Structures are given as structure tokens and as C-alpha cells.
């Protein structure tokens with residue numbers, strides 16, 4: 053069934069995020085602030101849910117319920133205070149998702165039964181849930197009643213960033229949009245789950261940990277995802293986790309460009325056939341997403357300046373330990389020092405921009421110099437779709453930084469006279485932002501361009 057397939061996909065992915073999010077970082081409880089809310093008024097009138105559980109056993113488990121959620125854990129350990137805190141947070145997330153983000157409560161509530169959350173001690177054969185013939189992990193999945201459930205390792209139940217991520221999956225689960233079941237929309241489930249948790253907990257050092265990936269493989273299209281990798285596409289940690297990292301771009305859109313967060317969540321309940329990215333583009337409107345994406349790319353090239361320095365350093369440190377394909381790095385398609393290109397430069401097919409991605413050219417200057425930059429975008433992508441490019445230059449020296457907008461003509465040409473002082477480095481950011489929102493055929497469509505830098509002698 054459609055829904056089960058979707059849940060299954062999410063299940064597999066959240067196992068990934070548990071590795072990605074949690075293996076490197078010990079949980080710092082001082083960073084994890086419990087959410088406190090006034091329980092929704094409706095709770096006083098709806099404490100009438102029935103227990104319907106495929107896995108729970110009231111003789112073996114302790115339980116605690118608040119609102120429409122029921123948590124189960126092996127009764128040989130006392131988790132009640134931690135579970136109580138977690139339930140308060142989950143209800144706070146539900147309030148936000150339903151009242152502010154246009155999402156819907158899980159079907160369990162509509163059917164009058166509790167949403168089951170199973171807390172387990174993975175790897176401990178004495179644990180009731182671990183002892184069942186079921187592999188519980190850190191995920192939202194489905195049960196035999198065709199209803200969603202959540203499973204959480206006991207040591208993550210007060211890791212509220214993780215709980216927020218998983219809870220957001222619960223509210224995605226009732227989505228009614230055929231477009232959200234397309235392979236090219238699947239990246240959006242993990243990206244928005246991390247987006248939700250990062251907006252909620254923006255100051256945690258381990259938030260935004262995918263930052264490094266976004267500038268190491270900037271040419272990857274928004275919708276690159278395990279389920280739609282073309283034949284021969286590179287594999288590895290960065291490629292598999294790219295969808296999580298894109299939460300940073302969504303965060304930039306909502307928190308820095310201040311787009312309405314309903315634009316980000318709207319595709320789930322719009323009954324739309326559009327992919328997630330096409331819905332987002334249309335919801336933001338007037339082609340504004342092109343400019344926002346270019347701005348986000350430039351800010352990411354500037355060492356992800358909308359994150360704290362500790363967050364950025366954490367993402368780099370994580371990559372040093374977990375990146376199994378460090379040679380798969382396209383941070384700069386060209387790097388020059390005190391010289392131009394002499395001829396027109398065209399990036400390789402491996403590095404060139406896909407749809408909704410970017411390239412960066414780096415130019416170091418050890419002495420004050422003037423350069424003439426010329427850009428010519430190809431009119432069409434290699435599958436024939438119309439191209440669109442945006443250009444911005446980031447100039448840095450130590451802590452000093454300036455952003456230069458470069459106008460693009462309708463024929464996708466641009467020119468800029470660039471003056472660099474002694475010791476400055478220029479990053480020419482080329483964003484490919486065509487009105488293309490899904491794969492065509494079995495490959496990602498490339499949108500190529502040429503660029504020339506002439507140094508004035």
C-alpha cells in the first residue's frame with residue numbers, strides 16, 4: 053500500500069539518521085531543553101482513547117499516556133520522569149504542527165486509539181521489546197492495524213532534537229498528496245524533519261550537522277536521493293545523507309529569508325501532484341526561490357555564516373570521521389591564484405551544476421588586481437529544458453566579507469569588473485535554478501555554462 057511504502061521508506065531512513073545524528077555526539081542534556089506547554093484544552097475531553105497495540109504487553113511493560121500518545125517500556129526499569137518530559141514535548145510539537153503548519157494528527161486519534169511509542173533498550177536481550185522478534189530502532193513505522201507507531205532507544209527519549217525529528221514524521225504520515233509519493237519528493241521527508249527540529253532547537257551545537265556536505269557536493273540536485281540515484285552516480289556518506297543536509301537550506305528560507313513556514317509544509321496536505329520542490333517554488337511565488345537559493349548558496353560558501361561557528365566546526369569534524377569518500381569533493385570547480393582562465397572554462401560533466409544546485413570558482417589574490425569576469429550560460433540543459441542561472445561573488449579577507457550581486461541578462465550572460473585587494477579571495481558562486489523540478493529519464497539533467505576571467509595587467 054502507498055502509505056506503508058512511504059512509512060517503510062521513512063523507517064529505513066531514520067535508521068540512517070540515528071547513525072548520522074547520534075553516533076558521533078554524546079547527548080548533552082544541558083543543551084536539550086524540555087518543552088513546556090499548557091496541554092490543549094481538547095485533552096480534557098478526549099482522554100478516552102483505547103489501547104490497541106501490536107507489540108505492547110501490560111503485564112511486561114509500564115505505560116504513560118498524555119493526550120493521544122501512549123508510551124510503553126519494559127517495567128524492569130523506571131523511565132517515568134523521562135517519558136513524562138518527552139510526552140510534554142511531543143504534545144508541544146503536535147500543537148505546532150497542527151495549529152501552525154497545517155498538518156494533521158495521526159489517524160490513531162481519529163480512530164479513537166492511542167498512538168503507540170515503544171521505548172526499548174536495543175542490544176539488551178533482557179529488554180522486553182528487544183526480546184520480541186522485531187527490530188526496533190529509532191523511527192516512525194507502521195503496524196498491522198495500518199497505523200503509525202514510533203520506536204525510540206531509551207537513551208534518546210530526552211534527546212529532544214531527535215524526538216522532534218521523529219515526531220515530525222508522524223505528521224507527514226497522513227499526507228494526501230500524490231506528488232509527495234514520487235521518488236523525486238522523497239528527499240523532502242528527511243529534510244523537513246530535520247528542518248523542524250533545527251527551527252525548534254537552533255542553538256544546539258549538533259544542529260545543522262550536514263553543512264559540510266552542501267559545499268562539498270554543491271552540484272547535487274535538491275532531489276538526489278538513494279531511491280533516484282542515476283546509474284553510475286557516486287555513492288558514500290555525503291550522497292546518502294544529502295537530503296538531511298538540505299534542511300539547512302529550508303532553515304535559511306524560513307529563518308533568514310522569512311518565507312512563511314506553511315510554504316514548506318503545505319505540500320503534504322495540498323492533494324497536489326507536484327513534487328515537493330515544485331510545490332515549494334509555486335508557494336513562495338514570483339520566482340523568488342531562485343534568488344533565495346542563490347543567496348543561500350553564497351552564505352554557505354561563506355562558511356555557512358548563518359550557523360554558529362561551533363555548529364559549522366561540528367559539521368566539519370563529523371565529516372572528518374564519517375566521510376567514507378573524501379575524494380568525492382567538488383567544492384571548487386576551478387581554483388586560481390593571481391591569474392585568469394586565459395580561455396573560456398567549462399566545468400566537467402561530473403562537476404557541473406544540476407538543477408537547483410551550485411558551483412563555485414575560487415580566485416586567490418596575493419596582490420591588488422583587477423579581473424574581468426564573463427559568464428555565458430547554456431540556453432538549455434542537456435535534456436533540452438530551459439536553463440536559468442544566478443551569479444554572486446563572495447569576497448573575503450579574514451573576517452571581512454562582501455557579497456557582490458552580478459546581473460544576469462535574459463540570454464544568460466553576465467559581466468563584472470572585479471577589484472581584489474592584496475590577500476583577498478573571491479568565490480564566484482553560480483547557482484543553477486531552472487524551472488525544472490524532477491528527473492527526466494534515468495539521469496539528472498546537467499545545466500552547463502562557460503566562464504572566463506581575464507586579469508588586467
Ligand SMILES: [Zn+2]
Nearest residue numbers: 065066069245
Ligand atoms: Zn527521519
